[in-house]
Amino acid sequence: xxxxxxxxxxxxxxxxxxxxxxxxxxxxxxxxxxxxxxxxxxxxxxxxxxxxxxxxxxxxx
Amino acid sequence: xxxxxxxxxxxxxxxxxxxxxxxxxxxxxxxxxxxxxxxxxxxxxxxxxxxxxxxxxxxxxxxxxxxxxxxxxxxxxxxxxxxxxxxxxxxxxxxxxxxxxxxxxxxxxxxxxxxxxxxxxxxxxxxxxxxxxxxxxxxxxxxxxxxxxxxxxxxxxxxxxxxxxxxxxxxxxxxxxxxxxxxxxxxxxxxxxxxxxxxxxxxxxxxxxxxxxxxxxxxxxxxxxxxxxxxxxxxxxxxxxxxxxxxxxxxxxxxxxxxxxxxxxxxxxxxxxxxxxxxxxxxxxxxxxxxxxxxxxxxxxxxxxxxxxxxxxxxxxxxxxxxxxxxxxxxxxxxxxxxxxxxxxxxxxxxxxxxxxxxxxxxxxxxxxxxxxxxxxxxxxxxxxxxxxxxxxxxxxxxxxxxxxxxxxxxxxxxxxxxxxxxxxxxxxxxxxxxxxxxxxxxxxxxxxxxxxxxxxxxxxxxxxxxxxxxxxxxxxxxxxxxxxxxxxxxxxxxxxxxxxxxxxxxxxxxxxxxxxxxxxxxxxxxxxxxxxxxxxxxxxxxxxxxxxxxxxxxxxxxxxxxxxxxxxxxxxxxxxxxxxxxxxxxxxxxxxxxxxxxxxxxxxxxxxxxxxxxxxxxxxxxxxxxxxxxxxxxxxxxxxxxxxxxxxxxxxxxxxxxxxxxxxxxxxxxxxxxxxxxxxxxxxxxxxxxxxxxxxxxxxxxxxxxxxxxxxxxxxxxxxxxxxxxxxxxxxxxxxxxxxxxxxxxxxxxxxxxxxxxxxxxxxxxxxxxxxxxxxxxxxxxxxxxxxxx
Numbered sequence: 096x097x098x099x100x101x102x103x104x105x106x107x108x109x110x111x112x113x114x115x116x117x118x119x120x121x122x123x124x125x126x127x128x129x130x131x132x133x134x135x136x137x138x139x140x141x142x143x144x145x146x147x148x149x150x151x152x153x154x155x156x
Numbered sequence: 157x158x159x160x161x162x163x164x165x166x167x168x169x170x171x172x173x174x175x176x177x178x179x180x181x182x183x184x185x186x187x188x189x190x191x192x193x194x195x196x197x198x199x200x201x202x203x204x205x206x207x208x209x210x211x212x213x214x215x216x217x218x219x220x221x222x223x224x225x226x227x228x229x230x231x232x233x234x235x236x237x238x239x240x241x242x243x244x245x246x247x248x249x250x251x252x253x254x255x256x257x258x259x260x261x262x263x264x265x266x267x268x269x270x271x272x273x274x275x276x277x278x279x280x281x282x283x284x285x286x287x288x289x290x291x292x293x294x295x296x297x298x299x300x301x302x303x304x305x306x307x308x309x310x311x312x313x314x315x316x317x318x319x320x321x322x323x324x325x326x327x328x329x330x331x332x333x334x335x336x337x338x339x340x341x342x343x344x345x346x347x348x349x350x351x352x353x354x355x356x357x358x359x360x361x362x363x364x365x366x367x368x369x370x371x372x373x374x375x376x377x378x379x380x381x382x383x384x385x386x387x388x389x390x391x392x393x394x395x396x397x398x399x400x401x402x403x404x405x406x407x408x409x410x411x412x413x414x415x416x417x418x419x420x421x422x423x424x425x426x427x428x429x430x431x432x433x434x435x436x437x438x439x440x441x442x443x444x445x446x447x448x449x450x451x452x453x454x455x456x457x458x459x460x461x462x463x464x465x466x467x468x469x470x471x472x473x474x475x476x477x478x479x480x481x482x483x484x485x486x487x488x489x490x491x492x493x494x495x496x497x498x499x500x501x502x503x504x505x506x507x508x509x510x511x512x513x514x515x516x517x518x519x520x521x522x523x524x525x526x527x528x529x530x531x532x533x534x535x536x537x538x539x540x541x542x543x544x545x546x547x548x549x550x551x552x553x554x555x556x557x558x559x560x561x562x563x564x565x566x567x568x569x570x571x572x573x574x575x576x577x578x579x580x581x582x583x584x585x586x587x588x589x590x591x592x593x594x595x596x597x598x599x600x601x602x603x604x605x606x607x608x609x610x611x612x613x614x615x616x617x618x619x620x621x622x623x624x625x626x627x628x629x630x631x632x633x634x635x636x637x638x639x640x641x642x643x644x645x646x647x648x649x650x651x652x653x654x655x656x657x658x659x660x661x662x663x664x665x666x667x668x669x670x671x672x673x674x675x676x677x678x679x680x681x682x683x684x685x686x687x688x689x690x691x692x693x694x695x696x697x698x699x700x701x702x703x704x705x706x707x708x709x710x711x712x713x714x715x716x717x718x719x720x721x722x723x724x725x726x727x728x729x730x731x732x733x734x735x736x737x738x739x740x741x742x743x744x745x746x747x748x749x750x751x752x753x754x755x756x757x758x759x760x761x762x763x764x765x766x767x768x769x770x771x772x773x774x775x776x777x778x779x780x781x782x783x784x785x786x787x788x789x790x791x792x793x794x795x796x797x798x799x800x801x802x803x804x805x806x807x808x809x810x811x812x813x814x815x816x817x818x819x820x821x822x823x824x825x826x827x828x829x830x831x832x833x834x835x836x837x838x839x840x841x842x843x844x845x846x847x848x849x850x851x852x853x854x855x856x857x858x859x860x861x862x863x864x865x866x867x868x869x870x871x872x873x874x875x876x877x878x879x880x881x882x883x884x885x886x887x888x889x890x891x892x893x894x895x896x897x898x899x900x901x902x903x904x905x906x907x908x909x910x911x912x913x914x915x916x917x918x919x920x921x922x923x924x925x926x927x928x929x930x931x932x933x934x935x936x937x938x939x940x941x942x943x944x945x946x947x
Contacts, residue, residue, distance in 0.1 A: 099336070103343055106316070107343070110347075114309060117305070117308045121308070122301065126301070126304055127253060127256075127300070127301075128256070
């Protein structure tokens with residue numbers, strides 16, 4: 096049980112670290128837009144335009 | 157493609173190699189307005205005076221423009237905008253925020269002008285505007301970030317303290333070394349301290365503010381509860397006596413913050429889309445100086461200046477027409493849907509839109525003295541006079557905290573006589589055992605859960621009072637255009653007068669004739685535009701249109717214009733227009749605003765639950781009576797100005813009625829601000845959205861009766877929760893005063909009490925089916941059960 100005297104302070108240090116990380120993230124604007132960023136990964140970045148128009152017809156309303 | 161506007165947008169997107177947009181998007185974009193593609197339209201945004209308002213220096217060579225972009229519907233829009241603008245030479249970096257609808261564009265002024273950015277955004281189907289209200293924006297961002305940080309501290313703190321608390325609970329029941337107990341308490345104290353002093357600080361400062369203003373708000377009992385429980389636990393830890401309640405304090409703070417953050421986000425979202433009334437005015441105007449015509453910033457306009465208004469232009473200041481004749485759309489100001497005919501000598505108002513032909517106007521009032529500003533002042537006044545709601549939780553919690561303080565004081569006084577050494581400890585244990593945790597959770601937990609449920613139903617709640625006000629409502633006032641109706645003219649009926657024609661051809665011909673005008677009725681034909689091509693189009697203001705299709709000259713408009721004689725107008729709903737060629741009449745077309753499909757059902761449900769429904773419209777026409785009949789509304793008023801509407805509302809309120817206003821136009825904003833509760837439509841003017849208590853996201857009016865039913869249920873659950881918490885505390889208080897409650901029993905009892913309250917509140921976020929399902933064992937609620945016919 097004596098290990099608690101070490102383990103709990105270590106846990107608290109971890110928590111402080113996590114909080115600091117969270118503060119850094121918030122202050123950097125990481126949470127400003129919760130809608131877009133989750134999907135950005137789905138967007139292909141450098142696809143070459145190849146003029147595949149046929150499949151788009153009639154979709155753009 | 158449904159119209160040339162959409163086709164142009166799709167063309168621009170595909171040509172840019174950005175057709176992935178159609179794979180990424182998960183909701184259709186708005187239909188662009190194809191009427192206003194003038195190449196020099198945006199050039200005014202390049203004027204240095206105008207740029208000052210939305211462009212700032214990024215570094216020596218680069219500048220940063222903040223734009224408000226209308227029409228962003230999902231994350232794919234962000235991708236499209238960033239990619240499309242990023243391809244332009246001179247654009248360094250683009251970042252778009254979908255929640256705030258803001259774009260930050262870093263560009264090189266030597267290579268590209270802001271007007272190009274505006275034009276490109278319009279080309280791919282968005283409505284760009286300079287984001288000029290950047291101060292409030294910065295404030296909102298700071299507030300939002302601070303709330304998130306506090307939520308993080310409270311959340312992490314709560315988890316940790318709960319862990320230690322479980323050890324302490326078990327220690328309490330099955331024995332624990334005194335040494336470990338002290339250690340765990342000290343650790344809990346260390347973790348809970350930042351929660352109280354950092355995360356809960358807004359409650360303390362708000363309580364102080366409200367005390368200074370001599371008003372007892374919810375923050376006062378909340379702060380007292382947190383402050384007293386923390387002090388008592390602190391004392392117990394330091395002097396190794398009594399009980400600690402750090403976990404309750406942290407959890408309480410976390411739940412309260414969670415509720416408030418959710419509410420704040422909804423409020424900000426409504427507020428951010430709006431730059432206030434100023435956004436309704438153009439930034440520039442075309443001024444005539446003798447023979448010169450120049451673009452000047454609107455702020456530079458003065459009384460006496462002469463300006464030129466092209467079709468589609470927004471009137472920048474109040475003025476008098478000195479040349480020309482045109483129909484002007486004043487629906488924003490008066491709610492009147494039909495174009496107002498302006499001739500030399502008539503007055504035009506800032507914020508209205510010039511319809512079909514060019515006008516020259518001499519300015520009679522600019523800036524603060526315009527009619528638009530007058531409406532803004534009316535809004536401010538209405539908000540001041542809005543009936544104040546005293547929250548149920550405020551009253552109960554306030555009384556409760558007072559009683560607990562009195563009981564603690566009494567216990568202290570009595571024990572001082574019996575055993576002065578134990579007096580302080582007993583007084584503290586009274587405070588702690590009756591820790592108003594469950595009591596304070598009762599209302600916020602239920603309200604947060606109901607708010608989330610409403611959001612799923614399509615009603616975005618922006619004001620915390622709405623849920624408490626809704627059950628008290630006994631009259632619902634609807635606006636007509638855009639609220640009960642779709643707000644757009646549609647073809648109601650076509651009556652053919654000549655053999656060899658079918659309805660499709662009639663629509664195509666009419667659409668071709670209407671293709672060049674800004675008249676609101678032209679929108680009814682948008683879907684068929686481009687099927688035929690009309691040449692030599694002429695607009696006869698207020699009467700109709702003329703044009704040549706396939707060598708035949710057609711006229712479309714009022715009967716006395718189309719065939720130049722009076723004609724018998726067919727019976728039937730809507731506004732009847734005649735299509736004719738040189739040989740005589742071809743077809744009658746009835747145009748009218750269509751009722752939303754959900755309107756009838758919503759009105760029936762509302763009236764079924766003994767609510768009075770009324771229609772209040774700024775429109776003059778007999779349409780009001782027709783639509784009221786179609787929707788099943790017996791009481792209606794037509795031709796009411798914003799002032800009339802507000803006066804009528806205050807008269808109703810004076811008669812003791814609680815009014816829910818549902819509206820969308822700028823002319824509704826004063827009433828929305830003054831009503832006991834208000835709902836704006838998603839398509840509403842931005843200002844209307846920002847002043848309403850809630851926003852109806854999907855245009856489904858049947859959400860309203862369901863929302864009221866949910867509010868009834870929320871009130872019922874709040875009362876059950878309060879009854880339970882008060883009952884539990886009433887039982888525990890006398891025992892604690894007598895010093896009879898073993899610490900472990902008090903801790904377990906209080907935790908279970910809190911859990912029951914939270915679980916009861918969670919019932920609200922389940923579907924409506926669960927109304928009668930018996931959940932957790934409930935105490936008989938002191939509240940009368942409000943049953944609703946539809947729930």
